[in-house]
Amino acid sequence: MRSSEQDNQLPQALRALWGQTDPGRRGPKPGMSVRSIAAAAVEIADKHGLEAASMAAVAKQLGFTTMSLYRYFDSKSDLQAVMIDEAAGPAPTPNRRRSWRGQLEDWARADARHLAAHPWVLDVRLGSPPTGPNLLGWMDIGFQILHRSGLAPQEAASSLLVVDGYVRNHVLLGLQYASAASGVWVAQLRSVLDPDELPAVSAMLESGAFDDDDGAEFPGDEFEFGLALLLDGIEQLANRRAK
Amino acid sequence: MRSSEQDNQLPQALRALWGQTDPGRRGPKPGMSVRSIAAAAVEIADKHGLEAASMAAVAKQLGFTTMSLYRYFDSKSDLQAVMIDEAAGPAPTPNRRRSWRGQLEDWARADARHLAAHPWVLDVRLGSPPTGPNLLGWMDIGFQILHRSGLAPQEAASSLLVVDGYVRNHVLLGLQYASAASGVWVAQLRSVLDPDELPAVSAMLESGAFDDDDGAEFPGDEFEFGLALLLDGIEQLANRRAK
DNA sequence: CCTATCTGTGTATTCCATATACTGTTTAGA
């Protein structure tokens, strides 16, 4: 029981991230910090996946006991919320020379690179929208860019979510389809698929559209294809608004 | 060790779904089936979330012991793969009167309704693309629709993935933002945000773009907005192809 | 200086996925 008044507060760990530290400091100084713990957890997740970042593993990495972490985080899911913010890092600054569309493309590519570097981020299921400084920083930059496109606030918000959603999904699917197991997947399907029942998928399989093209840089052509699709749509809307 | 020859096979549970049953039936008849187990698990997940669908809980629901399930599934993640297929159900048949664009809209809306009915589906992290009959059925219908748009196979595949990704993300965000906790989230942000550092997010907050509009039907306007954006892009591409 | 307050520890609980060995059943083949 921390604050019995109104429990609509942010979790303690998140408040710490925003520098909100209640001054009543009596006992010993903390030996760790919310950020340092999250950083250790990120390191583990980067190396061995989200599952490996258990409370015990993180604590061990820092040389403390498992339970010590609970002085900083109410629960593991709070830790993960901060991990995500930590992994995101500060938002990229847009290149002022470029058009809003170009800037939004850059934003999306940076987002994609970040997710590709920390794929486990996609495994974390948050119960609420982001509340960490870094993630809100990304959001802020995105809104700034779209603001200049002339879209109404509502539309800008929706558009950014669409772009972010696209990026997340693309990276996720990329991990699923383009992995080394992709050839395996195609083979598995072939062994089981009835071309009469699922003609379109079968045809797609034969067309080679699903075949491995690894060795491609990231973000690659597929990514740009979909992104352009989206931005076409947004631009069209913005032009309509401008008239 | 099941088949030591080539272990690029589908997991036993998935093969069972496709009716591939190796005939050597000697012992007693199975008292359950891959589908019935998955159905029970879906029921639990629908009611109490994915976490509640533990092997023990599912087995208990069916009146068997935990370990009995391992006769049907090699691992829990296999179970979840089948759960997703089970929850998806058969793909919707497109309305032949509508244009391909209209049919694709319908497809996306059906997808959204399905996900909203089984939100836990979004929590399942699959290591590979779908391999179940129902999900491939959805895929097939989607490809059929896009085939009629005149897009090349590669483009059709990408486009469908983009649409599906959009739907998934929209539902996910919908659960996060539009939940009853949304007002809470806005309040939390207000308590912590510095309008000088994050001007665009702050402005967005004040503009009311994030305020609760629950009681809205699903899929709602937001959904249609983004979907139209996407389809505009796809249609443009298809027109370019048609020329 | 002393005591409330805070940090980190030790221990225990509960839940989970899953390995392994076992019991009993069915049926193919002799």
Added chain:
DNA sequence: TCTAAACAGTATATGGAATACACAGATAGG
């Protein structure tokens, strides 16, 4: 018809996870 192989479901055990709770020592405000 007999019998042994193959199979269904069970019992038991292991190791790992999150986290509750009570405590030991440190620190600083009064």
